[in-house]
Amino acid sequence: MSVVEDIWTRVLARIKGLDEHAYSSWLAKTEALKLNDTVLFVRVPHEFVADLIQEKYLSVINRAIRDVLGRDLDIRFLSDGSSQPPEKSTVHPHVAVAHKNECQLSERYTFQSFVVGSGNRFAHAAARAVAEAPARVYNPLFIHGAAGLGKTHLTQAIGNYVRRTRPGFRILFTPTENFMNEMISAIQNQTTIAFKKRYREKELLLIDDVHFLANKEGLQEEIFHTFNTLYDAGKQIVMTSDRAPKDIPTLQERLISRFHWGLVVDLQPPDLETRIAILRKKMEMDGWILPEDVVYYIASQVKSNIRQLEGCLIRLLAYSSCNNVDVTLDVAKEELKDMIEQGPHLTVDQIVKAVAAHFGISEEAIRGRRRLAAVALPRQIAMYLVRELTDYSLKHIGAAFGKDHSTVIHGCNKIEALIRESPESRDAVEKISKGLCG
Structure with missing residues (x-):
């Protein structure tokens, strides 16, 4: 040895x-x-x-x-199969390093690898439009949504599309924190002219995590002047944030106004069908296979974060490879128990009771057959929440409400549309959900 x-x-x-x-x-x-x-x-x-x-x-x-x-x-x-590591190494050899050049783009983020669903369809269409005609539509494009919903993916997909279709186009992707660190370094090293030139001569500037501007007056000032220079020169700007411009603390009004000059779009958490499609896409791209019941289990448990979805998939495949065992539903439940947040085990009765209380109607009315608008909407919200907050199948949900599974699907789709389009409906669903989950 x-x-x-x-x-x-x-x-x-x-x-x-x-x-x-x-x-x-x-x-x-x-x-x-x-x-x-x-x-x-x-x-x-x-x-x-x-x-x-x-x-x-x-x-x-x-x-x-x-x-x-x-x-x-x-x-x-x-993990590359070589018998010996390189003599000198400055990077982690196991990482399949995405090709990065001066654009700072990762080639794995493309429109082809992005799964489109009801919660991101508009944002995806806007991103494609910008990629196909930079600075001619939606300038700036501001994409916001919670962590792990695909903001960075869409933004870099724009950059990769433009880089492929417009050779020589000056493109730069940067997180806002990196912008700040470079700005501080430039001030310390007296290289501010080079710093400003680096950002203000780009034809497509992609700025990630703009919410980092909160409570940073000097950074906001520099972003303001960079924005003005690029916009006045007819160059495309794309930004992402975990919240809308008006909700970023202490963000200057002049920046809020400018960020709305183009188009502001949001990303909503993917529905069950989209989550399943995301997992299948990942498996297809990487040549992985898992049983359908395992895919459904992951998709039904991880409801709001795409990165966590993919993390669960990687965990199971790694476990299978290391232990030379097949992944079954029981294996998945055991191996993922520390990755999947275990909320309260809710029943249909509890959800119906909460919805009835919120709308001031009886539980019997929600479970009944009357089609009055005052009853139909709460009933559809109840079915939607049962699907989102429990493991019940569509058939089980339909039976609980005296409906067939196609009626459940129709009702859930309607509520998803209302959540996107109606702040009042979205607030009602979120309030009931938070009351149930704590």
Whole structure:
């Protein structure tokens, strides 16, 4: 046994004592390859295993290394099948590094890989229109929505489309925090002219996470002048935020006004059908296969965050690969229990009672057959909430309300449309939902 193998064997033994689950599920089949000064190279079965280990278990690995060696090591995970790591490495070898050039775009974000559903259809159409005719429609384009709904994906898809169809077009994607850090560095190093030129000479500027402007007066000032320069020159600006411009704390009125000069669109959480389509798309792109009941389980449990959806998928596939087992529904429930938030177990009766109380009507009226508008809307909201907040099938929901599954689908689709179009309806659904879930 080589020195590096001996070190890793002792580290794994220590990890097994600290976290039996981490060892048996993910680390038992890893292999130490080489130790370069302070860098330990370790082989793992797949890239997604490396991602998961780094996200979940790096701290326990570092602790075990300190216990064994009395000092820290930097861990690099390999999954490319090579027998030896490179002599010098400045990046994590396991990462399938997306090609980034001066545009700072990731090639994996395209319109083709974006799954369109009822909650993002308008934003997707607007993004396509901007990509096909920069600065001629919707300038600026402001996309807002909660974390993990696809804002960055759509924004970079615009950049990648323009880069492919308009060679030589000057494009830059940047998170607002990076913009701020570069601005501070430019002030400290007396390179503000170069900094301003870098941003103000672009033909397409994509700014992510504009909500970072909150409570930053100097940053808002620089964004204001950059915006004016680009807009006056007829250049396209695209921005994203986790909230609408008017809801960003302390955002200057002049910026709020300018952000509304073009088009402001929002992204809503994907419905069940879209969540299933997202999982299937990810599986198709990466050549993965999971049983349909497992796909449905993930989609029914993770309702608001696409990144979490994909994270659950990666977790299961990594577990299957490391342990050489098939993923069943029982395996999925056990392995994902720490990733899926377990809310209260709601029943149809509880949801109907809450909806009836909100609208001031009887529970019997909601379950009845009368089609009066005063009753039909609450009934449809109740069916929608049962679908969103429970694991009941459409057939079960229909039976609970004396309807068939097609009526349930129609009612849920109607409520989804109202949530997008009517603030009053959206507030009612959110209020009832929060009352049920706490």
